[in-house]
Amino acid sequence: MEKRVTFGRWTIGILFAVPQLLLIFTFFYWPAGQAIYWSLTLQQPWGGGNIWVGLDNFRSILANADYWNSITASMVFAGISTGLAMVIALVLAALTDRQLAGSWLYRVVLIWPYGIAAPALALAFRFILAPEAGFMAVVNQVWPGFWDPGLDGADAMASIIIAFSWKYVGYNFIFFLAAFQAIPRSLIEAAAMDGSGVIRRFWDIQFPLITPTIFFLLVINITESFQDSFGIVDIMTAGGPANATNLMVYKIYSDGFKGLDYSGAAAQSIILMLLIVALTIVQFRFIERRVHYR
Amino acid sequence: MTIIKRGFAALAAGVLSTALAVPASAEPVKFDFWFGLSGDLARVVDTLCKNFNDSQNDYQVVCTSQGNYDATLQNTIAAFRAGKQPTVVQVYDVGTATMMLSGAYKPADKLMEENGYKIDYSDYFPGIARYYATSKGEMLSFPFNSSTALMYWNKDAFAKIGKTEAPKTWEDVGADLKALKDAGYDCPMAINISANESWQLMEQFSALHNQPIATKNNGYDGLDARLEVNKTKFVQYVTDLKKWYDAGLIKIKSKDLGQDMVQAFATGTCQLILTSVGDHGTVGRTQKEGMKWDVAELPVYAGTERKNSLVGGASLWVLSGKSDAEYKGAAAFLNFIHDPKTALFWSTNTGYIPVTKSGFDFMKSNGFYDKAPYKGREVAIESLTASEPTEITRGIRLGNFTQIRAEFGTQMQAIFANKVSVQQGLDTLVKNGDAILERFQQTYPGKTLP
Numbered sequence: 001m002e003k004r005v006t007f008g009r010w011t012i013g014i015l016f017a018v019p020q021l022l023l024i025f026t027f028f029y030w031p032a033g034q035a036i037y038w039s040l041t042l043q044q045p046w047g048g049g050n051i052w053v054g055l056d057n058f059r060s061i062l063a064n065a066d067y068w069n070s071i072t073a074s075m076v077f078a079g080i081s082t083g084l085a086m087v088i089a090l091v092l093a094a095l096t097d098r099q100l101a102g103s104w105l106y107r108v109v110l111i112w113p114y115g116i117a118a119p120a121l122a123l124a125f126r127f128i129l130a131p132e133a134g135f136m137a138v139v140n141q142v143w144p145g146f147w148d149p150g151l152d153g154a155d156a157m158a159s160i161i162i163a164f165s166w167k168y169v170g171y172n173f174i175f176f177l178a179a180f181q182a183i184p185r186s187l188i189e190a191a192a193m194d195g196s197g198v199i200r201r202f203w204d205i206q207f208p209l210i211t212p213t214i215f216f217l218l219v220i221n222i223t224e225s226f227q228d229s230f231g232i233v234d235i236m237t238a239g240g241p242a243n244a245t246n247l248m249v250y251k252i253y254s255d256g257f258k259g260l261d262y263s264g265a266a267a268q269s270i271i272l273m274l275l276i277v278a279l280t281i282v283q284f285r286f287i288e289r290r291v292h293y294r
Numbered sequence: 295m296t297i298i299k300r301g302f303a304a305l306a307a308g309v310l311s312t313a314l315a316v317p318a319s320a321e322p323v324k325f326d327f328w329f330g331l332s333g334d335l336a337r338v339v340d341t342l343c344k345n346f347n348d349s350q351n352d353y354q355v356v357c358t359s360q361g362n363y364d365a366t367l368q369n370t371i372a373a374f375r376a377g378k379q380p381t382v383v384q385v386y387d388v389g390t391a392t393m394m395l396s397g398a399y400k401p402a403d404k405l406m407e408e409n410g411y412k413i414d415y416s417d418y419f420p421g422i423a424r425y426y427a428t429s430k431g432e433m434l435s436f437p438f439n440s441s442t443a444l445m446y447w448n449k450d451a452f453a454k455i456g457k458t459e460a461p462k463t464w465e466d467v468g469a470d471l472k473a474l475k476d477a478g479y480d481c482p483m484a485i486n487i488s489a490n491e492s493w494q495l496m497e498q499f500s501a502l503h504n505q506p507i508a509t510k511n512n513g514y515d516g517l518d519a520r521l522e523v524n525k526t527k528f529v530q531y532v533t534d535l536k537k538w539y540d541a542g543l544i545k546i547k548s549k550d551l552g553q554d555m556v557q558a559f560a561t562g563t564c565q566l567i568l569t570s571v572g573d574h575g576t577v578g579r580t581q582k583e584g585m586k587w588d589v590a591e592l593p594v595y596a597g598t599e600r601k602n603s604l605v606g607g608a609s610l611w612v613l614s615g616k617s618d619a620e621y622k623g624a625a626a627f628l629n630f631i632h633d634p635k636t637a638l639f640w641s642t643n644t645g646y647i648p649v650t651k652s653g654f655d656f657m658k659s660n661g662f663y664d665k666a667p668y669k670g671r672e673v674a675i676e677s678l679t680a681s682e683p684t685e686i687t688r689g690i691r692l693g694n695f696t697q698i699r700a701e702f703g704t705q706m707q708a709i710f711a712n713k714v715s716v717q718q719g720l721d722t723l724v725k726n727g728d729a730i731l732e733r734f735q736q737t738y739p740g741k742t743l744p
Contacts, residue, residue: 042737046396047375051739060733066726126550133552150551151711237550240488241707257368259697260392261733 032273038266045260057267066243067251067268071275074226074248077161082221084165086214089172094202096173097180107177113170118231125163126236149237153244156237160245163232164225172217179213180206211291219283226276248272322347322354325620326380327627330366330608331439332359338643345639346630353623355382363389363608364696370613374398379613381620382627384438386608388695390426391513393611394434395693395738400612400621402628403433409625413632417650421678422605424688428744429514435609436628437649439640441572442603442674443494445593449586451479451565460590464534467566467593471543474565484547484555484564485535487710489696489703493606494568494592495535496528496702501604501687502594502680503527508731513691517735517743521698521727524720527595533716536709546710559587568592570606571674572645578667589670591677601687603677607646638662647674691743693734698727 039057041050061067092110096103113121128134129149136147149156183206191201230249233239239246239254246254249272256265329339336359343357360366363386373379385393393399406413415423415433422437447460455473467483474482485491500507505526510519523529538544545564547555556573558564560580574589581587594600610631612624630636637653638660640646648654654675657663663672681687692698701723709719 042733044396044737045371045392046398048397051736060729064729130550130552137552148551150546150548151707153711238488240703242711242713243704254700255697258364258700259694259730260367260371261694261697263737264733 035266035269038263039270041263043262043266045262050263053263057263058271061264061267061271066246069243070246070248070251073157073244073246076157077164077229077245077247078222078225081161081164081168081225082218084161085168085221086172086217088165089169089176089217090214092169093173093176093180094206096177098198110173111170113167114174115170116167118167118228119235121167122163122232122235125159125166125232129159129162129236149241151241153241156241156245160229160232160236163236164229168221168224172221175213175217176210179210183209208292212293215283215288215291218287219280222279222283223276226272248275320352322352323619323623324354324356325382325616325623325627327355327357327382327384327610328360328366328370328380329357329384330360330363330386331384332361335439335644338640341643342631342636342640345636346627349630350626353626355623355627367392374613374615377615379615381612381616381624383611383613384608385435385611387425387606388690388692388699390435390609390689391691391693391695391743394428394691394743395741398614399434400614400616401432401434402436402610402612405612405621405625406628409622411625411629413629417652419605419649419651419654419675419678420683421602421688422649424683425605426609426689430744432744434744435611436631437605438608438610438631439572439644439646440605440607440649441570441646442605442678443498443568443592444571444574444589444673444677445591446559446567446569446573446577446587446589448559448562448565449588450562451477451482460588461593462590463596464531464593465596468534468538468543471538471566472541475541475543479565481545481547481558481564483538483544483566484558485539485544485568486546486548486555487703487706488548489699491706492699492702494570495531495706496523497690498568498592498603499531500526500528502592502601503598504601504684504686506686507690508692511685512689513693514685514688514743517693517731517738517741519692520731521724524717524724529716529720530595532706532709532720536716539710560585570645571647571671572607574671575645575667589673591673591680599681601681602679602683604687604689605678641671642668645671647671647678692731693738694730697730701726701730 040052040054042053042057043050092106096106096110129136129147131137131140131147131149140147147155149159187205188201191205196204226247227249229247230253233245233247233250234253237245239250248268252265252268252272255261255268327343329336331339339357339359343355347354358380360369363384366383367385367389370379370383370385379398403413403415418437422440423433424431426435426437427433445460449458451474452458452460452470454477455470457470461467461470471482485495487495497507499505500523505528506512507523508519508521510516513519535544539546545558547553547558547564553561553563555564555567556569556576557580559567560577560582562582562585571589577587591600592603610628612621612628616624632650634648634650634653634656637648637650638657641648641657642662648657658672662668705714705719705723708714708722709716714722
């Protein structure tokens with residue numbers, strides 16, 4: 001007789017899942033459902049009542065040039081900062097993995113930035129990049145007017161990209177280093193004995209073997225650059241100058257909480273959610289094909 | 295339900311206290327006061343609360359800083375929706391329209407009347423009272439910390455160009471800035487162009503020149519008011535500021551760049567700034583040793599009949615849904631704040647001005663304005679009372695005005711970065727601002743401002 005370890009009734013399985021389901025419902029589905037409801041109504045901030053407006057909130061947002069500007073800014077920010085954070089971390093991790101002198105030190109030090117809260121690091125970078133007082137003041141003295149994040153949108157965008165990338169280099173580094181160390185030494189040594197140099201070994205052996213990690217970090221970095229950028233933008237530029245750094249997540253905050261336009265902000269967060277979902281699907285659909293899982 | 299619960303609790307407490315034969319001293323009624331000031335100012339508020347608590351035994355106010363004005367309003371709204379609102383809350387000037395439509399308050403004048411306090415509302419400076427009163431003149435909230443904008447000028451620098459008086463017109467300012475530049479001053483005047491400076495650059499300027507910011511008397515007469523700053527004297531003003539900026543006579547100073555304009559003035563880097571009288575104390579405390587400076591009313595264009603400037607700051611609102619005992623406490627607290635002696639304490643320890651004539655007179659008779667650190671602050675009162683408020687200079691009553699200020703910052707930055715012309719920038723400000731106003735109007739269908 002065949003023996004199976006199964007539960008007689010499906011309800012027991014559900015029962016085991018209930019705590020987790022409750023958590024997800026309370027902290028995700030319920031707020032998300034509320035946001036969808038708000039996005040379809042006009043909410044009075046003090047809770048005096050609301051009016052059903054259907055898709056009007058979405059229509060007015062999508063007809064707004066400032067909103068499209070905000071989407072473009074978010075895309076530029078996500079693209080450049082993800083690229084920077086991943087490439088720099090990859091290089092640093094590859095070097096650390098080669099056991100260069102003092103690599104134990106880098107291993108500890110490079111992890112720190114991720115542990116710093118976004119507003120704190122934004123404050124530090126605001127000082128470092130201040131055109132009149134910080135490090136950039138020296139540069140400005142040599143080339144007057146070179147650096148002006150107060151009026152030049154590109155400079156302001158560069159500031160927040162630098163701050164964000166700096167934080168995520170640390171995060172990416174941990175994963176890259178772990179991935180490199182999981183590669184069997186024998187593979188590398190064999191290639192070395194066959195006479196291949198450092199660069200060749202990297203491209204032919206290490207890089208293909210860490211593609212799952214690269215893919216994972218790509219998804220995480222892009223998602224986080226849409227969400228975790230808030231603290232940095234709030235402290236460093238507050239969305240300015242002239243909306244140049246008004247990223248989607250910051251616009252949600254300023255419209256919703258400063259402007260008390262809860263419905264408009266809810267609609268924007270629905271759009272942001274859909275955008276991130278779409279981006280993630282695209283990544284899984286087209287980039288994951290090139291990933292070699294072992 | 296809560297009343298029943300509270301009744302039980304009171305009963306239980308009563309039984310307990312008789313059972314333990316505690317001497318019959320009733321517990322003071324506690325109520326919450328949330329405010330938006332921080333740092334030094336928060337400490338002064340805490341002292342104010344302590345003074346109130348020490349002055350009587352019936353009530354105890356619990357004062358909590360929420361960090362800043364925006365956060366105070368946001369947190370109060372969240373608390374109100376959850377039924378846990380404070381009894382008294384400090385709401386900034388531009389939140390007035392939002393509060394008036396909220397239906398979440400108890401009118402201050404009614405509260406005082408119900409609790410037997412007689413307040414002479416004509417004692418408030420009209421420029422201050424009208425900002426917070428309804429179109430019919432009823433006081434829904436109590437003016438609290440009040441200020442207005444002044445021009446700070448460096449006497450030493452102006453002496454170098456042979457001037458002993460502050461410029462009174464913008465034409466003179468233009469000439470003086472040029473002279474200062476020629477005399478070797480690198481930064482004759484400092485401004486900043488973020489959302490915060492909407493107050494002194496757009497709002498105060500418009501009031502002084504009796505120019506509207508929006509139709510319907512700046513919004514007092516209806517929610518269908520729309521901006522019109524793109525066709526008033528303000529256009530000329532921005533054009534001049536931009537011209538002076540391009541000529542190097544004006545520098546932009548902000549914290550993000552390294553030094554804000556108050557610091558730039560106090561250190562002697564820049565010779566002229568426009569900011570709140572509330573910064574008077576800061577400049578005095580942080581100024582360069584021996585630097586001579588003074589304050590003056592904001593300039594106007596030649597040939598303008600000067601009107602009163604606008605009050606800035608915040609007022610105290612009493613929220614609905616509280617018990618009678620808490621309202622009694624709130625009324626006693628507001629009465630305490632209204633007292634001229636409190637006005638003296640408040641103005642001495644902050645840069646804010648007294649809000650009532652009796653408070654001002656009391657301070658004058660105490661010699662407050664004769665002594666060095668406070669001398670000059672009376673200019674703020676002169677500026678606020680320069681004329682009887684007109685339909686336009688009594689204030690601004692526009693919904694979601696915080697967002698309009700943000701839009702002001704955005705467009706000014708675009709103008710100063712040469713992305714758009716002055717007229718284009720202001721047209722966009724009006725267009726985007728009107729969208730905000732329209733949205734506000736749609737959110738409150740069929741409602742009118744009291």
